[in-house]
Amino acid sequence: xxxxxxxxxxxxxxxxxxxxxxxxxxxxxxxxxxxxxxxxxxxxxxxxxxxxxxxxxxxxxxxxxxxxxxxxxxxxxxxxxxxxxxxxxxxxxxxxxxxxxxxxxxxxxxxxxxxxxxxxxxxxxxxxxxxxxxxxxxxxxxxxxxxxxxxxxxxxxxxxxxxxxxxxxxxxxxxxxxxxxxxxxxxxxxxxxxxxxxxxxxxxxxxxxxxxxxxxxxxxxxxxxxxxxxxxxxxxxxxxxxxxxxxxxxxxxxxxxxxxxxxxxxxxxxxxxxxxxxxxxxxxxxxxxxxxxxxxxxxxxxxxxxxxxxxxxxxxxxxxxxxxxxxxxxxxxxxxxxxxxxxxxxxxxxxxxxxxxxxxxxxxxxxxxxxxxxxxxxxxxxxxxxxxxxxxxxxxxxxxxxxxxxxxxxxxxxxxxxxxxxxxxxxxxxxxxxxxxxxxxxxxxxxxxxxxxxxxxxxxxxxxxxxxxxxxxxxxxxxxxxxxxxxxxxxxxxxxxxxxxxxxxxxx
Amino acid sequence: xxxxxxxxxxxxxxxxxxxxxxxxxxxxxxxxxxxxxxxxxxxxxxxxxxxxxxxxxxxxxxxxxxxxxxxxxxxxxxxxxxxxxxxxxxxxxxxxxxxxxxxxxxxxxxxxxxxxxxxxxxxxxxxxxxxxxxxxxxxxxxxxxxxxxxxxxxxxxxxx
Numbered sequence: 001x002x003x004x005x006x007x008x009x010x011x012x013x014x015x016x017x018x019x020x021x022x023x024x025x026x027x028x029x030x031x032x033x034x035x036x037x038x039x040x041x042x043x044x045x046x047x048x049x050x051x052x053x054x055x056x057x058x059x060x061x062x063x064x065x066x067x068x069x070x071x072x073x074x075x076x077x078x079x080x081x082x083x084x085x086x087x088x089x090x091x092x093x094x095x096x097x098x099x100x101x102x103x104x105x106x107x108x109x110x111x112x113x114x115x116x117x118x119x120x121x122x123x124x125x126x127x128x129x130x131x132x133x134x135x136x137x138x139x140x141x142x143x144x145x146x147x148x149x150x151x152x153x154x155x156x157x158x159x160x161x162x163x164x165x166x167x168x169x170x171x172x173x174x175x176x177x178x179x180x181x182x183x184x185x186x187x188x189x190x191x192x193x194x195x196x197x198x199x200x201x202x203x204x205x206x207x208x209x210x211x212x213x214x215x216x217x218x219x220x221x222x223x224x225x226x227x228x229x230x231x232x233x234x235x236x237x238x239x240x241x242x243x244x245x246x247x248x249x250x251x252x253x254x255x256x257x258x259x260x261x262x263x264x265x266x267x268x269x270x271x272x273x274x275x276x277x278x279x280x281x282x283x284x285x286x287x288x289x290x291x292x293x294x295x296x297x298x299x300x301x302x303x304x305x306x307x308x309x310x311x312x313x314x315x316x317x318x319x320x321x322x323x324x325x326x327x328x329x330x331x332x333x334x335x336x337x338x339x340x341x342x343x344x345x346x347x348x349x350x351x352x353x354x355x356x357x358x359x360x361x362x363x364x365x366x367x368x369x370x371x372x373x374x375x376x377x378x379x380x381x382x383x384x385x386x387x388x389x390x391x392x393x394x395x396x397x398x399x400x401x402x403x404x405x406x407x408x409x410x411x412x413x414x415x416x417x418x419x420x421x422x423x424x425x426x427x428x429x430x431x432x433x434x435x436x437x438x439x440x441x442x443x444x445x446x447x448x449x450x451x452x453x454x455x456x457x458x459x460x461x462x463x464x465x466x467x468x469x470x471x472x473x474x475x476x477x478x479x480x481x482x483x484x485x486x487x488x489x490x491x492x493x494x495x496x497x498x499x500x501x502x503x504x505x506x507x508x
Numbered sequence: 509x510x511x512x513x514x515x516x517x518x519x520x521x522x523x524x525x526x527x528x529x530x531x532x533x534x535x536x537x538x539x540x541x542x543x544x545x546x547x548x549x550x551x552x553x554x555x556x557x558x559x560x561x562x563x564x565x566x567x568x569x570x571x572x573x574x575x576x577x578x579x580x581x582x583x584x585x586x587x588x589x590x591x592x593x594x595x596x597x598x599x600x601x602x603x604x605x606x607x608x609x610x611x612x613x614x615x616x617x618x619x620x621x622x623x624x625x626x627x628x629x630x631x632x633x634x635x636x637x638x639x640x641x642x643x644x645x646x647x648x649x650x651x652x653x654x655x656x657x658x659x660x661x662x663x664x665x666x667x668x
Binding site: 177181182222257258278413 | 598
């Protein structure tokens with residue numbers, strides 16, 4: 001009997017380790033031969049800990065489980081109140097197009113043989129058989145764009161590095177997933193780390209880089225642990241090293257842990273941090289693609305961008321490009337977060353309207369109160385109000401609506417949210433995390449907090465001042481931290497003016 | 509964690525050894541600082557000069573790097589570090605009230621340590637547990653859907 005229990009940190013945070021222990025004990029007491037396999041999460045976080053039992057028909061689920069449910073699960077009680085039926089048949093799973101996340105929640109993340117049995121390494125083998133320029137072209141043709149938020153075409157970035165002449169080039173994976181409401185990077189690193197490793201090797205072969213770094217934030221201790229183990233397994237199996245899968249070509253990979261600075265998610269700040277310096281943003285040009293890590297040509301890609309490359313190389317550029325909407329091709333792992341009934345990760349083709357995600361997939365708020373606002377794209381993303389819910393999920397579509405999709409995290413707030421408070425928090429966060437290099441961000445964020453406090457105290461004259469300050473930050477900041485903090489601030493101010501006027505009325 | 513700082517010579521030896529262990533890395537500074545903090549629980553001031561010398565940079569540069577990052581401490585923390593997420597997704601699920609409650613139960617503000625040295629309270633901006641907040645990190649252990657009862661259990665176990 002095989003039983004699957006997630007080891008993903010969201011599942012652990014809800015007690016998965018205790019459930020796994022209880023299942024082992026219950027199996028022993030019942031005298032049954034049970035193999036407990038730890039997996040990533042399926043992404044249905046409201047069902048975690050989600051236990052799956054292998055049957056002839058497929059894997060049946062039980063959730064959310066408590067240790068006290070263990071004995072009944074071992075007995076095979078199909079009519080258990082927490083029995084969910086076949087996991088693959090649950091609507092949340094059936095409605096998805098799982099390409100990047102196809103193995104997450106299914107396999108043991110450190111079992112390389114199982115990874116291969118589920119299609120892993122096929123993309124890498126195909127890439128080895130192609131010329132580097134063809135691999136770059138393939139990724140370009142797939143339409144894959146940077147999933148970290150900027151949406152820059154991945155293939156174009158790779159081509160720049162491919163064409164650059166240098167004695168050493170690098171692949172750097174940006175795993176500094178600091179945006180609130182996002183956890184796709186964490187989920188794939190904990191649930192299917194070989195996909196990321198495979199994607200990085202393909203990138204290395206394509207552009208001629210023999211060394212890669214993962215820059216992984218320190219706030220993810222479980223992901224750090226799994227990535228370190230996965231690199232060791234891949235080295236031992238000859239997937240990483242001087243002779244990648246017997247190709248005669250080298251690729252070495254190292255995991256580096258960040259130190260709690262949000263701004264290091266910005267690529268040039270990340271490179272400085274990786275070099276051992278303060279994580280201060282660099283002016284561009286030069287582009288990192290030409291002068292990146294240690295001044296060498298460097299591909300800096302987000303985890304999801306890199307982890308999507310294997311499936312593109314496995315199934316073909318056109319297969320991937322056929323999903324999506326307009327210039328937003330392929331799939332996007334939506335991360336549904338905040339005050340929601342059904343939160344988690346949902347990978348789907350671009351194009352779902354925001355309202356369908358919020359009301360249908362997420363099922364509205366956990367509190368049961370009406371949805372007031374949705375912040376899309378992390379702390380630097382704009383708030384959306386329900387009257388904008390027809391906006392389709394795509395890069396250009398969200399840009400047109402005054403926002404951004406960022407890393408595709410959606411944070412849902414019910415009607416108790418104080419939008420002046422959220423705007424103030426955005427400025428406060430920017431002040432705490434500013435690298436200090438440019439004045440609009442370093443000083444502007446502090447003045448922003450003060451100006452919002454004036455508005456809160458009833459000074460309506462401070463509202464145009466805040467607008468003006470936001471314009472300065474937007475136009476004058478070096479990177480997205482200072483440049484995009486105005487998105488949440490101004491969207492809160494324009495969409496929810498009552499929240500900015502309430503204190504004034506009270507004061508009068 | 510936090511081994512005894514017996515003698516300055518001992519510290520010099522140990523920090524030098526850490527630097528030597530990382531000398532083969534490209535850009536070894538952050539791994540060195542992490543390793544020193546893992547050894548002592550914080551970055552002792554005396555370590556800065558040794559790290560500087562081993563890496564061919566100035567002490568000011570090491571200080572500059574160390575002080576840029578929230579993770580590095582210049583003083584020991586409490587026995588248990590409790591980090592509570594302050595980011596938007598957790599705020600949408602009641603993180604502000606949880607943080608207020610933690611502060612009042614412990615009698616400390618952010619970055620404060622209880623007088624008995626049991627608990628240091630710190631803010632964290634996102635643990636990637638955004639659909640099961642409010643979230644906390646107790647040393648290296650993740651906790652989701654933290655309510656007052658769970659918080660009490662965490663603090664009691666930590667001996668606050």
